[in-house]
Amino acid sequence: MDCLKYHIKNVWLVRGDGSGPVRGEVLVSADGRLLSCGPSYISCGTVIDGRGKMLVPGLIDVHGHSDISVIASPGGFSKVSQGVTTEIAGNCGLSAFPLTERNREHLEELYAQYHVPLSWSSFSSYRQLLKEKECVPDLIPLCGHNTLRAAVAGYEKKTLDRAEAEEMKQLLAAALEEGAPGLSTGLLYVPGKFASPGEIIELMKVLAAHGKIYATHLASEGDRLLESLEETLMCVREAGLKKVQISHFKTAGPANWHKLDTAVDMIQSARKGGISVTVDRYPYTESMTQLSVILPGEWADLDDIAIEKRLRNSEEKRELARLLSQSRSADYWQRVRLVSTGVEKYRSSCGKFLTEIAGDPVMLAVELLALDAAGTCAAFSGMSEENLTRILQLPFCMPGSDGNALPADHSLGRAHPRAFGTAVRFLRRLLEMNVSPGEAVYRATGLPAETFGLTDRGLLRQQLRADLVLLDPEDLEDRADFASPHTPARGIIWTMVNGRIVYRS
Ligand SMILES: [Zn+2]
Structure with a gap:
């Protein structure tokens, strides 16, 4: 059977439809499809030992x-x-x-x-x-x-x-x-x-x-x-x-x-x-979006290019600082954190609250908007x-x-650490709340596929895309934080997209 690429053995299958886990094996074709998901009676292709871990749809x-x-x-x-x-x-x-x-x-x-x-x-x-x-x-x-x-x-x-x-x-x-x-x-x-x-x-x-x-x-x-x-x-x-x-x-x-x-x-x-x-x-x-969402009044109707242009004028800068001081309480700035910016001078301050970076957080915000309204992003606490x-x-x-x-x-x-941790933290939180593994996986696979009309993925089912993840449910842990936001999560052993392994921990 030369169209077979992988034979994944020794795994617990969680199919993405709310059921499972069940013991099984998965065959992946050379063109990146699932050939079978369940007991298998043949053995060919490259064997991958799943080490008794959980195999779920991507x-x-x-x-x-x-x-x-x-x-x-x-x-x-x-x-x-x-x-x-x-x-x-x-x-x-x-x-x-x-x-x-x-x-x-x-x-x-x-x-x-x-x-x-x-x-x-x-x-x-x-x-x-x-x-x-x-x-x-x-x-x-x-x-x-x-x-x-x-x-x-x-x-x-x-x-x-x-x-x-x-x-x-x-x-x-x-x-x-x-x-x-x-x-x-x-x-x-x-x-x-x-x-x-x-x-x-x-x-x-x-x-x-x-x-x-x-x-x-x-x-x-x-x-x-x-x-x-x-x-x-x-x-x-x-x-x-x-x-x-x-x-x-x-x-x-x-x-x-x-x-x-x-x-x-x-x-x-x-x-x-x-x-x-x-x-x-x-x-x-903490949410994150462009810092420009803090803009008050008619400033909020300007697009990024117009904001930067207007703030080339120092009179306008002072006026915006005055409006911001009026419209936001002093303690508001303790909840605003710089996440990323194209302004070289402040790159090393990313991850810190505006009040930790400068004595005058309002002027700092104005300066960041003047130099890079389009690329400066901030996180806001309050949820x-x-x-x-x-x-x-x-x-x-x-x-x-x-x-x-x-x-x-x-x-x-x-x-924001969510870019590196959301999916793992989501699964982990659900499992900690005693949501069943079948249900937790469904919410991140079958349910999104149904909702967005993706009929070729989201489930472990014959003929669908071989988008697969081998994970260790006991080991799931997001590790990214604002200080080290690009730290990969634990618990994902490998990730396969369309029959190709694109990540191994
Ligand atoms: Zn949004």
């Missing part, structure tokens, strides 16, 4: 941002070292397509640190490049609403005219037909924040017609969490949409921690009403550990790292 990170970083780092070390073989990318409204002359320059600035020429235009030309570069994990990108809107109307604050709205719908339909699993929004970022509910509903109708999913970074995850969730569900009902993913579901800020019950009730009642609302979460209590546990317990919660594919070194910038 883990699916449903919320990543590796869109460009994976091209600069095709080995995807941060992902494959935690067993992630597929990432749903294009999240929070930010995708690498469609590109037009209206958004290309902005995205080149945003991704400048990766030195990747943005030479494609559509979903299919972008995916083709990922294939040529042999990027792992396999990226399945959503179409991002911010990129989509900017492709037709740029980044300015404006209402779309009829022709622009129509062009946007056509571009979305084209991406969906080429294989994008859905649309993502980031409704607190420019220019998504300028969209009316009507604009979103029109796009949702395109999704509904194609049977695809809407994944949303809500307009507010804190003070207006319930209103934002309510509006999303209202739009979904009006558009007749059936699948919604709430990205990095959380209650941000202690004043909003009590809102979890109501938010979960709203989701549960939508689910009872026939809408498949699902959520993802990174198992950490509840107890709510995190409760969110992870929801049977429709999946792992979403919100992180990038990165190498072990810091050549492409430093990460």
